[in-house]
Amino acid sequence: MLAPVGISLEELQLAARNHGLPLETLRHDVTPIGLHYLLIHFDIPQVDARTWRLAVDGLVERSLSLTLEELKERPARTLAVTLECAGNGRALLSPHIPNQPWLLEAVGTAEWTGTPLAPLLEEAGVQHAAVEVVFTGLDRGVQGDVEHDYARSLPLADALRDEVLLAYAINGQPLPPQHGFPLRLVVPGWYGMTHVKWLRSITAVGKPFDGWQQAVAYRLNEDTPVPRMLPRSLLVPPGIPDFLTRERRLSAGPCLLEGRAWSGHGPIERVEVSVDGGRSWGDATLGEPASEFAWRGWSFRWDATLGEHVLACRATDASGRTQPDEGEWNEGGYCNNAVQRVRVVVTY
Amino acid sequence: MLAPVGISLEELQLAARNHGLPLETLRHDVTPIGLHYLLIHFDIPQVDARTWRLAVDGLVERSLSLTLEELKERPARTLAVTLECAGNGRALLSPHIPNQPWLLEAVGTAEWTGTPLAPLLEEAGVQHAAVEVVFTGLDRGVQGDVEHDYARSLPLADALRDEVLLAYAINGQPLPPQHGFPLRLVVPGWYGMTHVKWLRSITAVGKPFDGWQQAVAYRLNEDTPVPRMLPRSLLVPPGIPDFLTRERRLSAGPCLLEGRAWSGHGPIERVEVSVDGGRSWGDATLGEPASEFAWRGWSFRWDATLGEHVLACRATDASGRTQPDEGEWNEGGYCNNAVQRVRVVVTY
Numbered sequence: 115m116l117a118p119v120g121i122s123l124e125e126l127q128l129a130a131r132n133h134g135l136p137l138e139t140l141r142h143d144v145t146p147i148g149l150h151y152l153l154i155h156f157d158i159p160q161v162d163a164r165t166w167r168l169a170v171d172g173l174v175e176r177s178l179s180l181t182l183e184e185l186k187e188r189p190a191r192t193l194a195v196t197l198e199c200a201g202n203g204r205a206l207l208s209p210h211i212p213n214q215p216w217l218l219e220a221v222g223t224a225e226w227t228g229t230p231l232a233p234l235l236e237e238a239g240v241q242h243a244a245v246e247v248v249f250t251g252l253d254r255g256v257q258g259d260v261e262h263d264y265a266r267s268l269p270l271a272d273a274l275r276d277e278v279l280l281a282y283a284i285n286g287q288p289l290p291p292q293h294g295f296p297l298r299l300v301v302p303g304w305y306g307m308t309h310v311k312w313l314r315s316i317t318a319v320g321k322p323f324d325g326w327q328q329a330v331a332y333r334l335n336e337d338t339p340v341p342r343m344l345p346r347s348l349l350v351p352p353g354i355p356d357f358l359t360r361e362r363r364l365s366a367g368p369c370l371l372e373g374r375a376w377s378g379h380g381p382i383e384r385v386e387v388s389v390d391g392g393r394s395w396g397d398a399t400l401g402e403p404a405s406e407f408a409w410r411g412w413s414f415r416w417d418a419t420l421g422e423h424v425l426a427c428r429a430t431d432a433s434g435r436t437q438p439d440e441g442e443w444n445e446g447g448y449c450n451n452a453v454q455r456v457r458v459v460v461t462y
Numbered sequence: 463m464l465a466p467v468g469i470s471l472e473e474l475q476l477a478a479r480n481h482g483l484p485l486e487t488l489r490h491d492v493t494p495i496g497l498h499y500l501l502i503h504f505d506i507p508q509v510d511a512r513t514w515r516l517a518v519d520g521l522v523e524r525s526l527s528l529t530l531e532e533l534k535e536r537p538a539r540t541l542a543v544t545l546e547c548a549g550n551g552r553a554l555l556s557p558h559i560p561n562q563p564w565l566l567e568a569v570g571t572a573e574w575t576g577t578p579l580a581p582l583l584e585e586a587g588v589q590h591a592a593v594e595v596v597f598t599g600l601d602r603g604v605q606g607d608v609e610h611d612y613a614r615s616l617p618l619a620d621a622l623r624d625e626v627l628l629a630y631a632i633n634g635q636p637l638p639p640q641h642g643f644p645l646r647l648v649v650p651g652w653y654g655m656t657h658v659k660w661l662r663s664i665t666a667v668g669k670p671f672d673g674w675q676q677a678v679a680y681r682l683n684e685d686t687p688v689p690r691m692l693p694r695s696l697l698v699p700p701g702i703p704d705f706l707t708r709e710r711r712l713s714a715g716p717c718l719l720e721g722r723a724w725s726g727h728g729p730i731e732r733v734e735v736s737v738d739g740g741r742s743w744g745d746a747t748l749g750e751p752a753s754e755f756a757w758r759g760w761s762f763r764w765d766a767t768l769g770e771h772v773l774a775c776r777a778t779d780a781s782g783r784t785q786p787d788e789g790e791w792n793e794g795g796y797c798n799n800a801v802q803r804v805r806v807v808v809t810y
Contacts, residue, residue, distance in 0.1 A: 292494070
């Protein structure tokens with residue numbers, strides 16, 4: 115099923131640090147801590163919460179400097195949000211793209227608790243000249259030969275949306291170091307690069323941000339930034355795996371196929387399942403998502419017959435977007451939401 | 463620093479599921495949940511704690527069947543234990559070994575809480591004919607063309623040691639699915655394959671266990687099983703990383719190098735550090751370990767001078783074992799505890 119492309123040891127270093135969601139744990143509506151995907155560009159910063167401050171500055175009437183306690187005293191909201199890396203699926207594209215080598219598992223859903231961003235920006239008083247808000251983390255390193263702090267921006271209108279949170283807790287616990295302790299941005303519907311971790315400043319700016327992670331990385335081409343999350347569906351591979359190949363072995367008979375589907379462009383309206391490698395499709399039964407911004411569970415009854423089968427699933431969202439059979443190659447290897455295929459050998 | 467060996471996409475599938483400890487998080491005495499290394503041979507089983515039972519059976523006077531609540535009512539002990547995968551360092555061996563492609567990060571230290579195993583075995587009454595105890599998990603799959611439940615044994619004397627626990631909590635929390643919920647074995651001093659997760663049975667047997675994970679895997683050769691953990695030291699790479707290469711950039715001047723060292727053969731007695739690629743060595747200052755079975759912190763003051771440097775560290779334990787410069791190749795790629803080397807570019 116997999117192309118015999120070699121992954122370099124440099125890429126392996128990234129794969130050993132940054133991990134995906136083991137697909138069988140798609141069973142959890144909310145991903146337990148430690149199973150949610152992680153992509154950490156540089157190192158996880160060591161942060162002393164007692165001295166840490168969040169700056170709100172730039173084109174604002176009143177610059178703010180807030181402690182973690184002050185942020186926790188503000189109105190809190192908890193929201194289940196599905197996050198996916200924009201590079202998910204990259205390692206399945208050809209020609210090969212040297213970068214974090216994701217297959218399909220760079221996703222997770224967590225219950226984030228934090229304070230909404232919009233009231234904080236209102237309190238600071240964003241000036242009319244501001245067009246974007248830049249979010250900067252404490253993580254610093256070199257990428258594309260440029261040394262920089264990790265930073266990303268949002269157009270002002272997107273930053274002011276109700277669902278955008280400054281999160282200090284995940285699944286009811288303080289953020290662990292790898293998820294951005296003490297504070298991270300959560301922007302439901304957007305790929306993971308937007309959700310800046312280890313936040314140190316929020317800055318209103320008067321022209322589009324030209325930082326490396328914004329202007330060079332995360333672009334489909336020079337003119338097109340990575341959009342909101344494209345629809346994707348993943349299934350829990352049924353049966354038991356082979357350790358090395360991860361090929362599945364399953365007993366013949368009734369089998370309930372289950373999975374999750376999500377999109378940043380609107381609710382998932384349809385999931386189709388194929389048990390013959392995509393020649394024919396049937397509709398899955400959809401469950402209710404944990405929130406407007408969380409994946410939607412689905413199930414599909416299959417009577418598994420002897421022999422080899424290739425299972426596949428594809429999602430369609432309310433905007434009409436559907437997963438393609440093949441992903442479109444681009445230099446950064448972003449947005450490959452091609453249909454997942456899982457080979458299963460059914461035996462007695 | 464790294465050989466240009468290609469990793470197959472099959473191995474990448476394993477690397478995307480099973481992750482190492484980001485080396486900068488060696489700073490934590492106890493590894494936060496989600497940063498501890500994971501090696502899961504098959505799938506993470508879905509376990510309902512209400513119906514789950516632990517069987518204690520085989521050559522015992524009284525077979526037992528215990529609920530999770532009954533296990534939690536027994537005497538509890540919390541112990542900080544360093545766990546390392548026996549395959550740590552495998553991907554740095556040549557010729558290449560197709561298996562979980564660990565570089566150096568397959569390690570972690572957690573505070574495990576559970577009930578000691580020995581009193582439970584005494585209660586069951588192990589018969590004189592018993593020579594080993596077999597621990598079987600709920601995880602099932604195919605490895606080496608053999609379908610089996612994951613299972614490992616211990617000689618009776620090792621199973622009866624005081625420090626062997628049946629753990630139901632990690633870092634004060636119920637085990638998350640990936641660490642063996644609801645119950646796992648913890649055998650301080652041994653590599654990770656011994657610490658069977660998702661335990662379903664403990665069986666006293668009258669002859670050496672010949673299950674696949676015991677008799678075929680985890681052997682240096684036909685006659686030699688993987689021993690207790692060999693000494694190893696790892697350092698926190700100083701400075702900041704390049705995203706893709708992970709090469710380090712550091713400012714000239716005083717720099718405190720820090721790391722951790724551990725061994726399953728006795729306390730760490732010495733850690734040496736080299737800043738010239740192993741030509742000369744100096745002694746690090748050792749800290750106190752969190753327990754007899756946990757890694758030991760160390761630090762080393764370095765005045766970083768301009769230019770390229772290769773940092774290295776090596777540990778020696780109370781048994782006199784020291785890390786080698788080069789690991790010895792074996793078919794399974796086990797026990798490669800060769801000295802870590804980290805390239806650093808020091809600039810103004």
